[in-house]
């Protein structure tokens with residue numbers, strides 16, 4: 031991982047944990063890291079609970095001064111108005127959401143999110159001062175037909191259309207076949223694609239952005255494989271699904287720097 035970029039470990043809870051379970055998990059995670067004398071400065075942690083948990087987690091983080099950032103799993107393309115069921119960026123910003131996941135493969139697949147919708151959501155996030163965590167990745171079919179990087183590169187290029195140079199973003203490379211399958215990409219495979227994605231950021235947003243933007247890997251990340259990903263020069267962190275809703279597992283992933291053999 032790059033020398034100047036602070037690693038980011040992000041927990042995408044997906045549709046798991048109600049607000050009471052959310053508070054319990056965040057509290058236990060904080061205790062676990064404190065018990066392990068974790069250096070909170072050395073790695074950024076963001077949790078992305080369901081919308082109904084956000085206020086409770088925000089209140090807890092604030093009251094107990096827990097050094098985690100809060101994020102949301104989606105954002106509306108609209109500012110406000112007659113859009114039943116949608117959540118505006120302004121509401122998320124008021125809840126201290128610092129980041130928002132955009133274009134996750136589950137939203138692309140189950141909610142028909144196109145590259146145009148993804149680009150509009152990226153714009154909505156930036157307008158509200160929220161860092162978009164832009165998810166890209168190929169299906170196993172894409173992989174067979176086009177190789178690993180063609181689809182994620184094209185998705186990122188479209189997501190960044192209209193984004194101004196210097197905007198803060200995070201990129202998450204999540205091969206669809208690796209999500210929830212227990213079959214992670216190899217660190218070498220992931221590095222190869224993440225390097226290409228960084229080149230897209232540099233081409234679209236400038237060399238400084240290319241250097242400073244964090245590129246994450248996601249897909250079956252566990253305590254047992256996180257260190258091998260973090261050794262790669264263009265992988266700056268992980269977007270973790272299943273492993274982020276188990277206290278001991280997520281705590282261990284966050285402490286990847288202490289893993290033996292790194």
Ligand code: 13P
Nearest residue numbers: 042209210249250271272
């Ligand atoms: P898993 O870690 O459960 O494979 O999920 C990855 C993911 O989709 C994170 O956004």
